[in-house]
Amino acid sequence: MKFITISDVHIKEEGDFSEKLFLSFLDQAKFLAVDKVYLLGDIFDLLVGGHLYYETIYPQVFLKLNLLLKSGIKIIQLEGNHDFHFKALIDKLLKKWQMSPEMWKYESSPVVEIVDGKRILFAHGDEIEIGNESYKKYRRFIRSGAINFLANKVVSPRITRKIGQRASHKSRKRNNIRYDEKYEEEKVRPLFRASAVQASSQYNASIVICGHSHCFDMHEEDSVYYLNNGYVPRTQKFFYFDGEKFESIKLDTSK
Numbered sequence: 001m002k003f004i005t006i007s008d009v010h011i012k013e014e015g016d017f018s019e020k021l022f023l024s025f026l027d028q029a030k031f032l033a034v035d036k037v038y039l040l041g042d043i044f045d046l047l048v049g050g051h052l053y054y055e056t057i058y059p060q061v062f063l064k065l066n067l068l069l070k071s072g073i074k075i076i077q078l079e080g081n082h083d084f085h086f087k088a089l090i091d092k093l094l095k096k097w098q099m100s101p102e103m104w105k106y107e108s109s110p111v112v113e114i115v116d117g118k119r120i121l122f123a124h125g126d127e128i129e130i131g132n133e134s135y136k137k138y139r140r141f142i143r144s145g146a147i148n149f150l151a152n153k154v155v156s157p158r159i160t161r162k163i164g165q166r167a168s169h170k171s172r173k174r175n176n177i178r179y180d181e182k183y184e185e186e187k188v189r190p191l192f193r194a195s196a197v198q199a200s201s202q203y204n205a206s207i208v209i210c211g212h213s214h215c216f217d218m219h220e221e222d223s224v225y226y227l228n229n230g231y232v233p234r235t236q237k238f239f240y241f242d243g244e245k246f247e248s249i250k251l252d253t254s255k
């Protein structure tokens, strides 16, 4: 089985650099003739609730996803902490496109897949991160059934977008401190390496692939292989598994 995977693209609006990178990533799926594409969360900087409205905001992205599925390549979609509660959007699109639910699977928690005898854990990253208890409390609340209901049935996506744009403006200010290089090297990288080792025993997997930390890594420790493509607008990288080994590939947006 061959696959490609990416997380943390953070597409904000149509035509931005993140969108260009993501479209180029989707082109790689056909070029490399993979069987599956794993999207590990935070593909969008803000996408909450299953509204078809999002298809009109990002027409190019959904057109390309449609063509990908038509070519027989399957998608496994994990929630991030910027894009979640949108299973209904995928259900609606698949129905509209007359495609089987098997083609585009939606997961709200980490998944383990057995690939050529190896157990691989796919996660966004915040679910397996060690510590950060106040964030985890916030995460439980925001992922709850009540918020799912609000996002899908009550609040219009236009309003969600406005609220989220404010929130991401605030978190960008924080991120400037958090993702400072020295802090990344000394705190974030070791924390996520340790989190990957812990998650590997929790999920009984020898390979852990996640994002969220925005800190690129390909690291082997205690016979656990941990991969993280980092913050894509900066790293411009994704992972390719050719059936035997992993490769980190740089995206080309010049075309």
Ligand SMILES: [Mn+2]
Pocket: 041, 042, 080, 081, 082, 124, 126, 211, 212, 213
């Ligand atoms: Mn994240």
